[in-house]
Amino acid sequence: MAKNDKKMVNAITSMEEDFAQWYTDIVKKAELIAYTSVKGCMVIRPYGYAIWENIQRILDGMFKATGHENVNMPMFIPESLLQKEKDHVEGFAPEVAWVTMGGNNKLEERLCVRPTSETLFCDHYKDIVHSYRDLPKLYNQWVSVVRWEKTTRPFLRSREFLWQEGHTIHATAQEAIEETERMLNVYAKFCEDALALPVVRGQKTESDKFAGAEATYAIEALMHDGKALQAGTSHYFGDGFARAFDIQYADKDNTLKYPHQTSWGVTTRLIGAIIMTHGDNNGLVLPPAVAPIQVVIVPAAMHKEGVLEKATALYEQLKAAGIRVKLDDSDNSPGWKFAEYEMKGVPVRVEIGPRDIAANQCVIATRHDGEKENVSLDSFVESVQQKLQAVHDGLFQAALENRERRTYQCTTIDEIRQTLAEKGDGFIEAMWCGEEACEDEVKAQTGVGSRCIPFAQKTLSDKCVCCGKPAKHMVLWGNAY
Amino acid sequence: MAKNDKKMVNAITSMEEDFAQWYTDIVKKAELIAYTSVKGCMVIRPYGYAIWENIQRILDGMFKATGHENVNMPMFIPESLLQKEKDHVEGFAPEVAWVTMGGNNKLEERLCVRPTSETLFCDHYKDIVHSYRDLPKLYNQWVSVVRWEKTTRPFLRSREFLWQEGHTIHATAQEAIEETERMLNVYAKFCEDALALPVVRGQKTESDKFAGAEATYAIEALMHDGKALQAGTSHYFGDGFARAFDIQYADKDNTLKYPHQTSWGVTTRLIGAIIMTHGDNNGLVLPPAVAPIQVVIVPAAMHKEGVLEKATALYEQLKAAGIRVKLDDSDNSPGWKFAEYEMKGVPVRVEIGPRDIAANQCVIATRHDGEKENVSLDSFVESVQQKLQAVHDGLFQAALENRERRTYQCTTIDEIRQTLAEKGDGFIEAMWCGEEACEDEVKAQTGVGSRCIPFAQKTLSDKCVCCGKPAKHMVLWGNAY
Numbered sequence: 023m024a025k026n027d028k029k030m031v032n033a034i035t036s037m038e039e040d041f042a043q044w045y046t047d048i049v050k051k052a053e054l055i056a057y058t059s060v061k062g063c064m065v066i067r068p069y070g071y072a073i074w075e076n077i078q079r080i081l082d083g084m085f086k087a088t089g090h091e092n093v094n095m096p097m098f099i100p101e102s103l104l105q106k107e108k109d110h111v112e113g114f115a116p117e118v119a120w121v122t123m124g125g126n127n128k129l130e131e132r133l134c135v136r137p138t139s140e141t142l143f144c145d146h147y148k149d150i151v152h153s154y155r156d157l158p159k160l161y162n163q164w165v166s167v168v169r170w171e172k173t174t175r176p177f178l179r180s181r182e183f184l185w186q187e188g189h190t191i192h193a194t195a196q197e198a199i200e201e202t203e204r205m206l207n208v209y210a211k212f213c214e215d216a217l218a219l220p221v222v223r224g225q226k227t228e229s230d231k232f233a234g235a236e237a238t239y240a241i242e243a244l245m246h247d248g249k250a251l252q253a254g255t256s257h258y259f260g261d262g263f264a265r266a267f268d269i270q271y272a273d274k275d276n277t278l279k280y281p282h283q284t285s286w287g288v289t290t291r292l293i294g295a296i297i298m299t300h301g302d303n304n305g306l307v308l309p310p311a312v313a314p315i316q317v318v319i320v321p322a323a324m325h326k327e328g329v330l331e332k333a334t335a336l337y338e339q340l341k342a343a344g345i346r347v348k349l350d351d352s353d354n355s356p357g358w359k360f361a362e363y364e365m366k367g368v369p370v371r372v373e374i375g376p377r378d379i380a381a382n383q384c385v386i387a388t389r390h391d392g393e394k395e396n397v398s399l400d401s402f403v404e405s406v407q408q409k410l411q412a413v414h415d416g417l418f419q420a421a422l423e424n425r426e427r428r429t430y431q432c433t434t435i436d437e438i439r440q441t442l443a444e445k446g447d448g449f450i451e452a453m454w455c456g457e458e459a460c461e462d463e464v465k466a467q468t469g470v471g472s473r474c475i476p477f478a479q480k481t482l483s484d485k486c487v488c489c490g491k492p493a494k495h496m497v498l499w500g501n502a503y
Numbered sequence: 504m505a506k507n508d509k510k511m512v513n514a515i516t517s518m519e520e521d522f523a524q525w526y527t528d529i530v531k532k533a534e535l536i537a538y539t540s541v542k543g544c545m546v547i548r549p550y551g552y553a554i555w556e557n558i559q560r561i562l563d564g565m566f567k568a569t570g571h572e573n574v575n576m577p578m579f580i581p582e583s584l585l586q587k588e589k590d591h592v593e594g595f596a597p598e599v600a601w602v603t604m605g606g607n608n609k610l611e612e613r614l615c616v617r618p619t620s621e622t623l624f625c626d627h628y629k630d631i632v633h634s635y636r637d638l639p640k641l642y643n644q645w646v647s648v649v650r651w652e653k654t655t656r657p658f659l660r661s662r663e664f665l666w667q668e669g670h671t672i673h674a675t676a677q678e679a680i681e682e683t684e685r686m687l688n689v690y691a692k693f694c695e696d697a698l699a700l701p702v703v704r705g706q707k708t709e710s711d712k713f714a715g716a717e718a719t720y721a722i723e724a725l726m727h728d729g730k731a732l733q734a735g736t737s738h739y740f741g742d743g744f745a746r747a748f749d750i751q752y753a754d755k756d757n758t759l760k761y762p763h764q765t766s767w768g769v770t771t772r773l774i775g776a777i778i779m780t781h782g783d784n785n786g787l788v789l790p791p792a793v794a795p796i797q798v799v800i801v802p803a804a805m806h807k808e809g810v811l812e813k814a815t816a817l818y819e820q821l822k823a824a825g826i827r828v829k830l831d832d833s834d835n836s837p838g839w840k841f842a843e844y845e846m847k848g849v850p851v852r853v854e855i856g857p858r859d860i861a862a863n864q865c866v867i868a869t870r871h872d873g874e875k876e877n878v879s880l881d882s883f884v885e886s887v888q889q890k891l892q893a894v895h896d897g898l899f900q901a902a903l904e905n906r907e908r909r910t911y912q913c914t915t916i917d918e919i920r921q922t923l924a925e926k927g928d929g930f931i932e933a934m935w936c937g938e939e940a941c942e943d944e945v946k947a948q949t950g951v952g953s954r955c956i957p958f959a960q961k962t963l964s965d966k967c968v969c970c971g972k973p974a975k976h977m978v979l980w981g982n983a984y
Contacts (some may be wrong), residue, residue, distance in 0.1 A: 056630055058623070059584055060614070063577035065627050066643070071573050086705035092552050096663055097578075097616075103540055116606045119579075121616065123601035124651035134540070135578075135616070136604065142539070149537055157644050161549070165647075166578060170605035184576055252701075471854060 032367070036303045048297055049176045052306045052366050060173040061182035066290070069366065072314035073293055074184060077165060080216050080311065081186065081288070084208050090160040090188060095142040096206050097165070098133040103141045107266040110140060113233020117169045119181075131244075135168040140259075140285055142236065142304035143189040151191060154273050157281060158192040158201075171201075178296035178503050183431045186290035193271070195260065198282035199481075202258040205286040206239045209254035216311040217292065219243050219299055219419035220425055221253055221500060222449075224474030229458050236260040242498065244425040244472045245298035250445030250473045251293050252427055255287035258306035294503070301422050302391070307368030310410040313348045316346045317406055318363045320356055321376030330434075332379050334404060336372060343403045345410075364389060367412040371408060390416045423450065433483045438468045438499070447501050449473070453493035455486035461497075463488050470499040509823055513844070517784045522728045530657045533787045533847050543655040543662035547771070550847065553795035554774055555665060558646060561792065562667065563696050563945060565689050571641040576623040578646070579614040582623045583793070588747040590814055591621060594714020598651045600662075616649040621715065621740075624670040625748035626763075628744035632672060635699030638762060639673040641682075643685055657937055658775035658965040659984050672762045674752070676741065679763035680718075683739040686767040687720040690735035698773065699898035700724050700780055702734055703930075703979060705955030708938050713766075717741040722977065723954045725906040726779035729928030732979035733955045735775050738766035748914070760953075775984070780902050781871070788871050791891040791896055798828045799844045803837055803856030811859050817853060817883060824884045826891075843910050845870060849888060871897045905931065912940040914964045919949045919980070928982050936967035936976035942978075944969050949982040 034051055037044040049055050054070030066074065082092070098121060105111045112357045126460055136142065150156060164186045174180045188205060190272065192198040206223060213219040221241035231238035235257040243253050249390040260499040261280035264270070270278045271314065300307040310316050317340055321333040348368075350359050356373070363371060373385040378396075386405060387394045390413050397405040428448030438450050450470055456458060465471045475495045486493050505923055531534050535551030547555065563573070569965045579602060586592045599615040617623065624642065645667045655661045663704075669686060673679040689702060694700040702722035712719035716738040724734050742761035743750070744926040751759045781788040790798050797823055802814040814830055821828040830839050830848075837854070844852060853954060854866040867886060868875045871894050878886040909929030913919045919931050931951055935941060944970065956976045967974050 056627055058577055059581055059626050060577040060579050060623075063578070063579060065623075066575040068572035068574055071575055072573075075573065091549035092556065093549055094547040094552055094555075094647075094665060096539055096541040096543060096546070097649070098541050098663070100540055118606065119602045119614075120604035121600045122603045123613075124599045125599065133600075134605075142541075142546075145540050146537055165577075168578070184575060217908070 025404075030351065034303065034305060037131070037246060037301075044301075044303070045294075045297060046176070048306055050303055051061055054293065054306075062171060064176050066184070069314060073296070073308070073312050074290055075214065076312040076314070077216070077292060078186075081212055082164070085162050085186075085188065086202065088208060090162045090190075091187045093161045093163055094165070094222050095136070095139050095146070095163060099136055099139075099141055100133055100162035101480065102411055104134055105147060106144070107234050107263055110234035110263075112137065114169075114187055117171070117402060119168050119170055124240075125502060136165075137167055137169045138169075138285070138287075139163070139165075139187055139189065140263060140283075141267075143191075144263050144269060148267055148269045148281060149190050151269055151271055151281060151374050152327075153271055155195055157271060158190055158197060158254035160188075160190045160201075162186055175294075177290050177297070183289050183291070185287050186347045188284070188286040190284045191264075191269075192283070193279070193280045193281060194274070198260075199283050202237070202239060202256045202284045202286070205284070206241065206254070207254040208287060209256070209286070213241060213243070213253055213292075215335070216309065217293060217296055218309040218414050218420060219253065220422045222476050223478075224476040224498065226255075226474055227458075227461055227497070229470045230472060232257045234259060234262060236262065236474075240474050242311075243299065243375060244428060244500075245293055245295070245503070246301070246424065248428050248501075249366065250449065250498075250502040251291070251295050251298065252473070253292060254286070254288040257284060259283040259285070270290050270468060274378075276467050298503075300417050301328050301367070303338045307417065308369055310414050313367065313369050314346065315363075315368045316368070316410060317347045317348070317370045317372060318359075318368045319347065319349045319372045319374065320363075321351060322356055323350075324351060324377075326376045326500050328367045328379060329374065329376060333374050336374060336384070336399075339403050341404060343407070345406065360427060370409050372406070388416070390420070431482050433487060435464060435488060438464070438470065442468060442470065450499040451480065451482060452499060453483050453485060453494055454495050454497040455489055455491045456494040457486075457489070460486055460488035464499065468499075470501055473498045473502060491503035513537075515784065515786060518602035518782075525782075525784070526775075526778060527657070529782055529787055530737045535688055535774065535787075535850065536657045541872045544816050545657050545661055547665070550795060551774065554777070554789070554793050555771055557793040557795065558697070558773060559667075562693055562799065563645070565693060566667075566669065569641075569677050569689060570636070571643045571671075572980060573651045573816075573961055574642050574644055575646070576617070576627070576644060578624055580616050580617055580620075581612050581614055581685050583612060584626060585615055586623070586726060587622060587742055588715050588829070591715035591744075595619065600651055601650050616635050617646075618648055618650045618861060619762075619766070620644070620646075620648075620668055620670065621744060621769075624672075624746050624766075625750060625764075628672050628745075629748055629750045632750055632752055632762060638670075639671055639678065639682075641669075641671045643667055643669040656775075658778070662769050664772070666768050670769040671765045671821060672745075672750075673764070674754070674760070674762060676763045679740055679741075680763050681718060683718070683765045683767070684736045686734045687722065687735070687737040687764070690737070690767070690769060691722050691841060694722060694773075695733055695899065696792065698774055698777055699895050699902060700734065701899060703955065703957050704959075704978065705957040707955055708939075708978070709940060711953060713738045715740060715743060719842075721955050723981075724776055724780060725909060725930055725981075726776070726984070727782070727905065728779070729909050729931050730983075731930065731979075731983040732772070732776050732779065733954070733983065735767070735769040738765060759794045779984075781898050782848070785842075786846035788898065789848035789850060791895050794850050795827065795847065796829045796844075796847070797826050797848045797891060798851045798853060799840075800828065800830045800853045800855065801837055801844075802830075802832065803838045803854060803859075804834060807857045810857060810859060812856065814855050816881075817855060817865070822886060823866070824888070826887065830841040851890045853887070869894050869897070869903070893932040912963050914944060914966075914968060916948050919945070919951065919968070921950060923951065931980040932961065932963060932977055933980060934962075934966040935967060935976050935978040936970055937975040938967075940972070941967055945980065947982055950978075951982055954979045954981050954983060
């Protein structure tokens with residue numbers, strides 16, 4: 023790190039002053055992204071990409087453990103292929119990028135850059151699925167996709183973004199529904215265990231489901247500012263795509279049947295969720311499981327005899343224990359280093375100087391709460407491991423408390439309006455009759471939209487918050503990213 | 504695997520009969536790829552993609568061990584950005600795909616889908632490189648790129664292909680040249696140690712270098728049919744891109760200087776090289792380091808008491824040793840399984856039946872030479888490990904011998920013509936004066952082009968093979984994929 027970057031470390035807007043600017047400051051100052059000449063697209067810089075690599079590694083392991091295989095589909099979809107499923111093309115055509123020229127020649131048929139790949143997978147299934155013996159196929163791919171957004175923000179909404187898209191095809195509806203639920207649960211578990219991100223699992227309303235899906239499940243998280251963020255989705259397609267693409271298989275009883283499909287995805291938006299759930303006014307705070315650097319060792323009085331040797335020995339101990347550790351033996355001052363690694367959200371900092379060495383101890387500081395503790399070097403690795411666990415637990419607990427504190431039950435539209443006016447953004451729990459008109463009316467009158475119908479239902483009243491007719495579901499409402 | 508696929512296993516054209524068809528049969532029958540509705544693009548199926556994942560994992564480790572960091576750039580390049588370096592745009596513009604519409608709107612400036620990303624990296628460097636302290640930057644990305652090829656073949660030439668592109672920027676020319684050489688050596692080591700693929704390291708002639716480069720280095724391999732395949736390239740750019748993009752840094756002496764750049768890449772074409780170097784008339788033969796399944800265990804008389812238990816125990820032993828192993832306990836016959844895993848190129852097959860168990864032994868068969876050996880179960884894991892090493896060594900040795908047998912020294916154009924007519928394709932070593940006219944003339948008269956100027960030079964004569972004037976280099980010539 024260059025010395026002339028020193029000033030930059032402190033130049034961050036406080037989140038209370040301007041949450042959007044605070045977010046932008048972090049993504050830039052923590053060197054997660056850089057803007058580009060390509061409108062709506064970003065460079066993911068090494069520190070940001072390393073977070074994504076950790077997300078990929080853990081999720082990919084979970085996908086493989088549940089029987090999925092990785093494949094790679096073309097990035098282009100011929101227009102005729104995109105058009106085969108009616109709802110799907112209506113949902114996506116307005117926001118795709120079109121390739122119309124190859125070299126100097128106009129293409130006979132224009133190609134869209136994939137906004138999602140259901141149509142490509144269907145085209146492939148038709149080729150390889152003929153018998154019940156060919157089912158299920160449990161596929162995933164790690165790629166980028168393009169959606170021609172008008173307003174963009176790093177990680178949250180960009181014209182190109184990185185994601186994984188799972189695509190599976192099954193003999194029966196039941197198997198496909200189970201898969202849809204299984205993968206939503208994989209996402210929820212990943213968010214909670216790896217990202218320290220508590221999520222609400224639920225189903226999207228009809229108006230909010232994926233173009234072409236019979237049902238869309240989602241996990242929803244609540245950010246520091248009380249806005250909701252959809253962290254992952256899992257879709258059940260029934261046999262709609264199979265019918266549109268004429269995919270049939272011969273079942274054991276020798277009759278031809280339509281198979282049932284799913285798809286599910288999470289994106290680099292998860293990095294945005296990490297920032298807005300755990301970050302603070304000193305910068306990023308990273309959950310240990312995905313932090314590129316889990317522990318930074320900062321030696322004090324570095325040139326004093328024995329200090330660098332001891333710091334290096336501690337570094338080697340942590341490395342041998344499989345911990346991602348960095349020893350910063352640069353010429354920058356300890357104070358500068360503290361601020362720098364706080365900005366970068368490194369979960370645990372180890373300080374070691376001559377007096378610590380004399381006392382056979384070191385200082386361990388935890389990023390999320392700023393606490394410092396002297397620990398004996400005899401149990402150094404165990405202490406660091408405990409602290410990493412403590413950071414994870416502390417982050418999860420704080421995020422959960424923030425969500426609970428900001429979740430409000432309302433039984434009338436007035437109450438929703440009043441709650442939002444008094445308390446600011448948050449999750450509103452309110453009953454709903456199931457009619458789209460009421461969903462629209464709540465949005466029109468209060469500004470908040472339905473986030474999902476939580477699987478964990480409560481009965482707050484027996485009447486719809488809008489029309490007063492019998493309620494079918496409790497819906498979670500909120501402003502969303 | 505479904506029983507009705509049984510017939511397919513044997514339906515493969517022999518390479519002597521029709522090499523191109525043999526290749527196509529393998530990529531399809533070993534389930535590496537599938538064709539798509541998208542002209543010139545393919546689906547990489549799970550078995551093919553798993554090979555690529557192994558290639559990625561090993562190479563990525565080598566990149567990180569040499570100090571490189573992964574990043575992610577946008578997939579689009581605005582036309583004005585592509586045009587900044589004159590040679591570069593001339594080389595690539597004729598073969599790029601152009602995005603001209605976003606949703607329903609015509610774009611103000613058309614965007615090409617990246618054919619390579621030098622211009623995007625330069626745009627980013629300009630943003631982040633200001634001082635000598637900011638150098639070097641050692642970046643890499645794993646993405647796909649698009650080049651609008653007219654004739655395509657799976658893995659070898661397709662409109663979209665997967666690759667990695669390394670991009671680095673250095674204070675001095677010397678550092679950049681060292682990096683260019685370092686990465687070519689990393690590629691050569693990877694090809695030899697992981698893919699059992701002997702390669703010739705050399706420099707491309709002026710006419711054959713990368714658009715915008717001062718020098719292009721390449722590794723060249725020889726396929727079964729005597730044709731050459733460029734397996735990887737590493738480019739030295741000097742400060743040409745820095746000047747075109749106005750990237751300057753303040754050096755220690757406080758003067759502004761232009762930095763020096765490199766880029767280097769390998770692609771999914773390596774999978775094509777594996778097929779055409781190691782494959783045979785029974786199908787694919789995979790080098791153990793990248794084989795998705797390194798060992799398959801095929802039990803004989805599977806329902807006899809104790810057989811499946813023993814096979815499972817052997818499976819667990821290999822798995823614990825970190826070997827990628829599959830136990831095929833399906834109902835298919837052992838004969839069918841043998842043919843299937845031969846087609847898929849699994850390096851080692853373990854056969855275990857009641858008589859083997861009684862004798863405390865098993866049979867280990869090696870894919871590359873068809874040899875079988877009885878080995879004691881007391882040293883089972885060690886025996887399997889030795890066999891995997893033997894497959895790697897055997898593949899490398901056979902490939903090296905093929906290349907040496909098919910490398911010919913010629914001192915006249917007539918001799919080149921005659922050699923090709925008598926022996927068929929291969930590497931021709933011949934002296935060259937350095938003039939492009941002579942390079943063109945050799946190509947026109949014999950059909951073979953220059954592959955590279957090998958680093959390991961020999962002096963076959965002091966005269967150019969074409970004009971007879973003093974020779975500057977020994978060039979390797981050949982027909983290429």
